[in-house]
Amino acid sequence: MEVDKYAKELEVAVRIVHLACALCGRVQDRLLTMSSDHVMSKDDDSPVTVADLSVQATISWLLSDNFGSQNVSIVAEEDVETISKPDSAGLLEAVVNTVNESLESASKYGLRSPETILGSSKVLEAIRHCNSAGGPTGRHWVLDPVDGTLGFLRGDQYAVALALIEDGKVVLGVLGCPNYPVKTEWLNYHHQRRQTTSQGSSTTPDAWGKGCVLYARRSSGEAWLQPLISGDKILEWPNCARLIRVSSIDDPALATRCEPVERANSDHSFTAGLAHSVGLRKQPLHVHSMAKYAAIARGDAEIFMKFAKSGYKEKIWDHAAGVVIVEEAGGVVTDAGGRPLDFSKGMYLEGLDRGIIVCSGVILHEKLIEAVYASWDSSNL
Numbered sequence: 001m002e003v004d005k006y007a008k009e010l011e012v013a014v015r016i017v018h019l020a021c022a023l024c025g026r027v028q029d030r031l032l033t034m035s036s037d038h039v040m041s042k043d044d045d046s047p048v049t050v051a052d053l054s055v056q057a058t059i060s061w062l063l064s065d066n067f068g069s070q071n072v073s074i075v076a077e078e079d080v081e082t083i084s085k086p087d088s089a090g091l092l093e094a095v096v097n098t099v100n101e102s103l104e105s106a107s108k109y110g111l112r113s114p115e116t117i118l119g120s121s122k123v124l125e126a127i128r129h130c131n132s133a134g135g136p137t138g139r140h141w142v143l144d145p146v147d148g149t150l151g152f153l154r155g156d157q158y159a160v161a162l163a164l165i166e167d168g169k170v171v172l173g174v175l176g177c178p179n180y181p182v183k184t185e186w187l188n189y190h191h192q193r194r195q196t197t198s199q200g201s202s203t204t205p206d207a208w209g210k211g212c213v214l215y216a217r218r219s220s221g222e223a224w225l226q227p228l229i230s231g232d233k234i235l236e237w238p239n240c241a242r243l244i245r246v247s248s249i250d251d252p253a254l255a256t257r258c259e260p261v262e263r264a265n266s267d268h269s270f271t272a273g274l275a276h277s278v279g280l281r282k283q284p285l286h287v288h289s290m291a292k293y294a295a296i297a298r299g300d301a302e303i304f305m306k307f308a309k310s311g312y313k314e315k316i317w318d319h320a321a322g323v324v325i326v327e328e329a330g331g332v333v334t335d336a337g338g339r340p341l342d343f344s345k346g347m348y349l350e351g352l353d354r355g356i357i358v359c360s361g362v363i364l365h366e367k368l369i370e371a372v373y374a375s376w377d378s379s380n381l
């Protein structure tokens with residue numbers, strides 16, 4: 001790959017994700033202090049908030065501003081269905097205000113603000129613009145505006161995930177984790193809750209300390225971490241970015257695994273069985289969102305497994321950014337059959353074999369794949 005290929009795309013994407021993380025931080029603060037800040041249920045009963053919709057609109061506007069609206073294809077999670085319902089006027093107003101408030105601060109991130117305030121039709125248009133189906137050819141941005149919305153609502157881990165796919169391959173990924181904690185074990189939702197209440201301190205993001213933005217470009221062999229910028233600081237490029245690398249631990253007895261918090265999202269007993277059979281000894285970290293990929297890429301954990309219920313189809317925006325960052329940091333990501341994830345088939349990871357296995361290295365990965373085969377054989381006897 002040419003040295004400078006995707007350099008502009010990466011720089012713009014990183015700046016955009018920093019801005020989006022600040023947006024989310026403000027909304028989460030309000031949510032935690034003012035009880036309700038426009039949380040709605042989508043048709044599939046999953047939650048959507050002012051933050052999900054505002055981030056999607058803001059990022060859509062900024063990508064179009066930087067690369068030209070006709071050139072920008074975006075595959076993203078949210079649509080305008082919920083916000084267009086008759087009882088959503090308050091939500092729409094909040095989203096329009098949040099988008100404009102964030103875009104006003106764009107120069108702090110080296111980005112441009114709109115010349116005039118965006119009205120509701122422009123904001124809806126920006127959300128709607130993210131309706132690309134992706135596919136095997138051309139360039140497609142892939143966006144999860146708030147991944148781990150449940151974690152976001154609980155004042156816990158969530159992520160802003162932006163990736164670029166070209167001809168079916170993820171070529172760059174940026175992952176903002178605004179609540180990434182100071183101590184690795186605080187990634188564990190239950191630990192965190194105990195920690196904050198026993199100390200009598202608040203559960204607001206500031207109490208956790210260490211937000212970050214991770215990014216990587218395919219085939220560079222490098223993954224980078226920037227601290228989240230806060231207060232009045234201006235984002236200098238590349239703003240004290242440091243290289244990150246996966247953990248070198250390959251002894252299962254010393255390895256830490258993470259998995260989704262919700263049992264509905266991954267089969268905890270199946271992964272516990274795999275963990276036991278390869279000799280993992282440590283308690284798993286239950287972490288909302290793609291902060292799990294961040295934990296592997298930074299070397300804070302060695303394994304992340306997700307086995308969704310059969311019939312559930314994994315979406316590309318839940319994995320694209322995390323996969324390229326982990327791989328460039330030295331890790332391995334495949335399905336349970338050992339094959340790479342296929343981002344070329346539209347919005348779903350079509351053909352995924354059972355589940356997703358993310359490891360810091362090949363030794364742990366091979367052991368887990370073997371364990372999947374063994375346990376699948378025995379469960380199908």
Ligand SMILES: Nc1ncnc2c1ncn2[C@@H]1O[C@H](COP(=O)(O)OS(=O)(=O)O)[C@@H](OP(=O)(O)O)[C@H]1O
Nearest residue numbers: 146147148149150260261262265287288289308312
């Ligand atoms: N049934 C089911 N099975 C598997 N996965 C599902 C399911 N339902 C939803 N999702 C997707 O899971 C995304 C959240 O994943 P997490 O790892 O953060 O889950 S958890 O909150 O820690 O349990 C979540 O992403 P967000 O909607 O962006 O939060 C969903 O895309």
Ligand SMILES: [Mg+2]
Nearest residue numbers: 144147148318
């Ligand atoms: Mg998601």
Ligand SMILES: [Mg+2]
Nearest residue numbers: 077144146147
């Ligand atoms: Mg989401």
Ligand SMILES: [Mg+2]
Nearest residue numbers: 046047077149
């Ligand atoms: Mg969602």
